[in-house]
Amino acid sequence: MMPPARETLATPALETLVSPTKPRRKRPIYSHSRLSSFEDCPKKFHYRYVLKIPSDTDGIEGFVGKRVHEVLERLYGAVGRGHVPSHAQLIHRYRTLWDESYDAERVRIVRVENPPEFYRELGERCLTNYYRNHYPFDGDETVGIEHRVAFPLDDSNDYRIQGFIDRIVRASDSVLEIHDYKTGARVPSQRSLDSDRQLALYEIGVRREMNVTGPIRLIWHYLQRDQTRVSTRTSDQLVDLRGKTIELIDRIHAEEAWEPKTGPLCGWCEYQDRCPAKGGTDSLEIAAAPSEPTPPAESPRSAAKPPTGQLSFL
Ligand code: SF4
Numbered sequence: 001m002m003p004p005a006r007e008t009l010a011t012p013a014l015e016t017l018v019s020p021t022k023p024r025r026k027r028p029i030y031s032h033s034r035l036s037s038f039e040d041c042p043k044k045f046h047y048r049y050v051l052k053i054p055s056d057t058d059g060i061e062g063f064v065g066k067r068v069h070e071v072l073e074r075l076y077g078a079v080g081r082g083h084v085p086s087h088a089q090l091i092h093r094y095r096t097l098w099d100e101s102y103d104a105e106r107v108r109i110v111r112v113e114n115p116p117e118f119y120r121e122l123g124e125r126c127l128t129n130y131y132r133n134h135y136p137f138d139g140d141e142t143v144g145i146e147h148r149v150a151f152p153l154d155d156s157n158d159y160r161i162q163g164f165i166d167r168i169v170r171a172s173d174s175v176l177e178i179h180d181y182k183t184g185a186r187v188p189s190q191r192s193l194d195s196d197r198q199l200a201l202y203e204i205g206v207r208r209e210m211n212v213t214g215p216i217r218l219i220w221h222y223l224q225r226d227q228t229r230v231s232t233r234t235s236d237q238l239v240d241l242r243g244k245t246i247e248l249i250d251r252i253h254a255e256e257a258w259e260p261k262t263g264p265l266c267g268w269c270e271y272q273d274r275c276p277a278k279g280g281t282d283s284l285e286i287a288a289a290p291s292e293p294t295p296p297a298e299s300p301r302s303a304a305k306p307p308t309g310q311l312s313f314l
Contacts, residue, residue, distance in 0.1 A: 027249055029150065030161055030162075031162055032198040035197070035245070035248055035252075036197075038252050041260060041261040041266075041269070042255060042259055042261060043258050043259060044260075044269055046258035047274070048271075057106055057107070057270055059107075060109045061268075065183040067097050067098055067101065068123050068127060068181065068223065069146075071093055071127055072167075073146050075131075075137070076142050076167060077145060080142060087128065087131050087132075091124055095120075095124075108270075110268055122224060126223035127223070129224075133228075140171050141169065143169060145167055146165070147168055149161075149162065149165060149202055149205030149209060151209065153204075154246060159245070159249050161204075163198070165180070166179055166181050167179040175217055176210070176212055176214070176215075176217070177216070178203060178218050178219065179219045179220075182220055182221065182223065182224075183223055184222075184224065185224050185225065187227050190231070193218075193220065193229050196231065197241065199220070200218065200237070200241050201241065202218075203218060204238055204241070204242065218231045218232065260278075
């Protein structure tokens with residue numbers, strides 16, 4: 001249940017972020033990844049979120065990321081119950097989850113020169129790096145794991161955002177931290193992270209939900225590269241982010257062309273076969289499709305099977 005509205009950020013008032021000429025029709029709830037999808041390619045956004053054309057494949061990179069997140073979620077769950085799993089147990093749990101979930105028909109490998117084992121070992125390396133750096137996991141206090149935040153950007157509740165925070169932490173200096181695990185190879189520049197939208201949006205949600213007025217640190221764990229990055233936001237930066245995000249949602253809401261935006265990401269796009277920019281043809285079922293994006297009910301990672309067997313604490 002969302003707590004009563006409480007403004008913790010600096011002026012300007014939220015009302016001023018929304019044009020009075022805009023229609024007051026309520027928008028669907030958005031997430032950072034949904035907003036990014038539109039920025040990456042409006043055509044893909046249209047297929048996925050407006051037409052809701054189901055995808056029958058998952059990229060292997062996303063598959064690895066989900067398994068690593070599941071294991072870290074279970075790890076901190078176990079730590080919270082007073083059990084610190086061994087590294088061997090952690091890797092065993094990862095391999096078990098992989099075997100239970102991997103479907104060669106569904107998981108798509110774009111870089112075909114890499115076999116599935118390459119990606120499996122990559123996930124193990126991510127977990128090993130994290131485990132080595134944080135064992136015995138007593139350097140801070142976990143406040144939330146896979147925590148859902150959902151909040152409005154404006155006072156009228158027209159522009160809503162949701163997200164799932166990998167881990168919320170009370171650090172040893174009492175500062176609240178928002179942690180995010182990344183399994184990709186690329187580590188963005190500090191400048192890029194200082195203007196990153198995802199964790200800053202989460203900060204807005206956490207401040208509202210937990211009534212935080214003090215400092216909050218944003219922390220990224222680039223597990224594959226074994227690197228950590230930290231950033232913070234000022235109140236003015238968060239207000240600016242709210243305004244820019246509202247503008248983007250308005251752009252999406254007003255979009256009609258849904259133009260393809262080709263680029264390197266096309267190789268990972270599940271709609272290449274139908275995309276006209278890639279030689280496909282939009283199929284007829286599009287005409288009958290619904291017109292409004294709708295949010296997922298829960299985190300895709302929360303659907304993990306309950307633990308079984310000798311490693312049940314993990
Ligand atoms: S193939 Fe490329 S241009 Fe076409 S929808 Fe996918 S990402 Fe967009």
